[in-house]
Amino acid sequence: MDDIIIVNNLSKNFKSRGKSDTLAVKNVSFCLKRGETLGIVGESGSGKSTVAKLITGLLKPSDGEVRIYDNAERLLSQKKALEFYSQIQMVFQNPAESFNPRKTIGYGIGEGLRNRGYSPAATATVVAELLEKVGLEPSIARKYPHQVSVGQCQRAAIARALAVKPKILVCDEATSALDVTVQKQIIELLDELRKSEDLSIIFICHNLALVQSFCDRVLVLYDGEVVEEGEPDRIINNPKAEYTKVLVDSIL
Amino acid sequence: MNKKLIVYTILAFALILVAIFAEHLCPFDPYAQDLALSYNAPSVEHLMGTDAYGRDMFSRIIIGARASILSTLALVAIITIFGTIVGVICGYFGGKLDSIVMRISDFFLAFPGLVFALAVAALLGGGIINAVIALAVISWPKYSRVARSQTLSVKALSFIQAAKLAGDTPVQIILRHILPNILGPILVTSMLDIGTMMMELAGLSFLGLGAQPPIAEWGSMMSNGRSMLQTYPWVVLSPGFAIFISVVIFNLLGDTVRDCLDPK
Numbered sequence: 001m002d003d004i005i006i007v008n009n010l011s012k013n014f015k016s017r018g019k020s021d022t023l024a025v026k027n028v029s030f031c032l033k034r035g036e037t038l039g040i041v042g043e044s045g046s047g048k049s050t051v052a053k054l055i056t057g058l059l060k061p062s063d064g065e066v067r068i069y070d071n072a073e074r075l076l077s078q079k080k081a082l083e084f085y086s087q088i089q090m091v092f093q094n095p096a097e098s099f100n101p102r103k104t105i106g107y108g109i110g111e112g113l114r115n116r117g118y119s120p121a122a123t124a125t126v127v128a129e130l131l132e133k134v135g136l137e138p139s140i141a142r143k144y145p146h147q148v149s150v151g152q153c154q155r156a157a158i159a160r161a162l163a164v165k166p167k168i169l170v171c172d173e174a175t176s177a178l179d180v181t182v183q184k185q186i187i188e189l190l191d192e193l194r195k196s197e198d199l200s201i202i203f204i205c206h207n208l209a210l211v212q213s214f215c216d217r218v219l220v221l222y223d224g225e226v227v228e229e230g231e232p233d234r235i236i237n238n239p240k241a242e243y244t245k246v247l248v249d250s251i252l
Numbered sequence: 253m254n255k256k257l258i259v260y261t262i263l264a265f266a267l268i269l270v271a272i273f274a275e276h277l278c279p280f281d282p283y284a285q286d287l288a289l290s291y292n293a294p295s296v297e298h299l300m301g302t303d304a305y306g307r308d309m310f311s312r313i314i315i316g317a318r319a320s321i322l323s324t325l326a327l328v329a330i331i332t333i334f335g336t337i338v339g340v341i342c343g344y345f346g347g348k349l350d351s352i353v354m355r356i357s358d359f360f361l362a363f364p365g366l367v368f369a370l371a372v373a374a375l376l377g378g379g380i381i382n383a384v385i386a387l388a389v390i391s392w393p394k395y396s397r398v399a400r401s402q403t404l405s406v407k408a409l410s411f412i413q414a415a416k417l418a419g420d421t422p423v424q425i426i427l428r429h430i431l432p433n434i435l436g437p438i439l440v441t442s443m444l445d446i447g448t449m450m451m452e453l454a455g456l457s458f459l460g461l462g463a464q465p466p467i468a469e470w471g472s473m474m475s476n477g478r479s480m481l482q483t484y485p486w487v488v489l490s491p492g493f494a495i496f497i498s499v500v501i502f503n504l505l506g507d508t509v510r511d512c513l514d515p516k
Contacts, residue, residue: 058413082419090417092410100411102432108411111428112418160414 004168004200005032005055009064012050024050026224027064032168037194037201039215039232041208041247047224048204049093052172055202056090068168082116089161093173095153099145105153106141109160116164130159134189151182155189162197169194170202175210187214209251212236220244254512260505267498268325271317280308282315282468291484301486303477309486312468313494319380319469321498324450327384327391332442334388335395340426340434342396343403354400357393365390366452373461380453380469383462387452391445398441402434436513443506447499454495470495 012025025047032038042048053059055066068087092098099108109130110123118126128138134155145153154174161169171190175183191214194201205211211218212232220228220241227241239245270277280298289306292298300309338357342350360368372386406412407430415425454471456462463469465476470491477487 053413056417058416081416085417085419090413092414094410098410098414100415100429100433103428108414111415111420115419115424157414160418164418 002033003031004034004069005202006067007031007051007055007064008067010051010054010061010066011063012047012054012059013062024224025054025061028221028224028226029064030219030226030229032200032202034200035194035198036217037203037215039211039218040202040204040221041206041211041218042221043206043247045223046221048206048221049172050224051221052090052170052202052204056088056170057084058090085112085166086116086164087166088168088170089164089166090170090172091154091157091161091174094177095150095157096145096177098157099153101145103144104141105143105145105148105156109141109156109163112160112164126163127159130163131156133162133193134159150178151185154178154182154186158186158189158193162193165197167198168200168202170204172204173206174203176206183210190214208232208236208247220247254508256504256508257512260501260508263501264505267317267321267501270314271321274315274318278308278311278314280311282307282311283466291480291487293484294486300490301484303473303487304480309490312473313470313490316468316470316473316491316494317498319463319467320450320454320471320495323380323384324446324453327387327449327453328442328446330384330388331392331445332395332438335392336399336434336438338392339396339399340403340430343400344407344422344426344430350400353396357396360390360393361397363390366455369452369456370459370461373456378461378464380457380463380467383453383456386456386461387449391449394445395438395441398438399434402437403430406430406433440506440510440513443509444503446502446506450495450499450502 007028007030010025010028011023014022014024016022028047028051030038040048040051050059054061057066068084099105106124106127110118110127113123113126114120124141127141131138131140136152136155136159140148140152140156148156157174174190175186178186187210190201193199203211203215215232218230218232218235219226220235220243222241222243228235228239228244235244236248236251239248284307286306289298289302290304292302292306294301298308298310300313302308303312338353342353368390369386372389373383376382376386412425412429415429420428453462454469454474457469457471458475460472460475463472465472473491474488477484477491481488
């Protein structure tokens with residue numbers, strides 16, 4: 001089986017009291033092949049983040065299913081959750097919010113390990129290794145989120161995601177909150193890691209230019225629907241859908 | 253370090269220590285009656301004079317600190333803990349439970365608190381413990397509101413989702429990630445509430461629904477002496493002054509703690 005994630009007719013309907021429901025994701029289907037980096041682009045409100053949360057099980061789909069390693073996602077028991085999240089992890093958009101301000105960075109990175117029965121000493125060792133892997137000093141583990149830069153924070157967030165050795169990484173606008181030089185460093189880090197860690201990546205982004213250099217395949221999302229799918233070069237040079245043309249035109 | 257914080261903390265602890273070691277600090281037996289000494293004016297021997305039964309007011313104020321301060325602190329602790337637990341659970345899990353509990357708390361918040369406490373206290377009968385229960389029943393919703401709204405705002409941050417991805421159970425998320433981030437505002441609310449609760453408790457005692465005679469409690473002492481305000485003012489003024497000083501100290505402490513926690 002080459003497809004490690006299969007998404008079938010995925011829909012998400014947000015119910016809101018008094019107002020009409022919001023259909024954030026409509027009949028989205030796609031797959032992620034092993035070792036592939038799949039970009040998902042679209043404007044704000046196009047449903048990119050909702051798709052990410054549906055894939056990682058943080059939201060339950062209203063309709064359709066997500067199959068990871070051929071296992072359909074279900075309501076996860078604690079043991080199942082640990083197993084599931086050893087396969088797939090996520091990096092979030094805002095680095096400053098992605099660590100608990102009252103706990104050290106090391107605590108955050110080591111959390112998944114401790115939940116899997118690692119001793120404090122073993123956790124500390126692995127955390128130090130992880131920090132080295134993402135190009136950070138081991139001393140960062142003792143610092144609090146407000147004491148480090150956003151770039152360092154995002155590297156630490158990647159280290160946290162890699163702690164449990166997942167095979168799939170979902171990056172939800174992981175570079176959007178960073179300035180361009182830091183953005184480049186993070187992309188380079190992800191590029192290195194996808195080779196060394198044998199990662200398959202779903203890279204969600206609103207910047208088509210960034211996706212072009214980093215992704216093998218791109219999905220264009222508009223108003224919750226997939227409007228175009230294909231190789232980044234083809235999409236940029238020869239966009240078919242109306243929305244994609246607008247998106248390509250907006251590249252500076 | 254903040255000088256104000258240190259000073260007010262010391263003062264507040266001094267009050268609490270007085271309340272704890274009250275019987276060792278009283279110069280006279282606060283319950284010993286001697287009608288020959290009734291309504292003596294303040295003097296070197298009796299710093300705050302004596303009451304109708306010749307009991308030393310100063311000793312009664314000190315022993316009264318126990319009923320007034322310790323029961324207030326117990327009351328604030330009870331409502332803080334209960335309100336926070338309810339609020340965090342409602343905020344985190346949401347859904348029907350949240351709607352139902354919040355409507356119940358709306359009911360309590362919409363009703364004049366002290367009137368409701370009067371009804372509850374009257375139902376339970378007099379006594380300092382019953383007064384604490386009555387005030388606890390009506391005061392917890394404020395804390396569940398604060399805890400709920402804080403929980404909702406913390407819950408939206410991505411480190412909560414990261415914790416889910418790390419495999420934390422809801423209970424672990426609440427204990428490790430939510431509580432440490434919402435304790436500040438809750439602590440400030442409860443510190444600022446100590447003064448209010450002390451006055452409400454004294455108010456219930458003043459109306460005869462709190463501490464019962466012969467137990468010395470500042471509110472009931474004021475109530476017992478109120479007809480003597482013009483003739484023997486110390487009988488009313490000294491417990492009033494004790495309430496005033498304690499409320500001011502706890503309010504200043506609460507204000508300072510708030511300033512320390514959010515500098516802006």
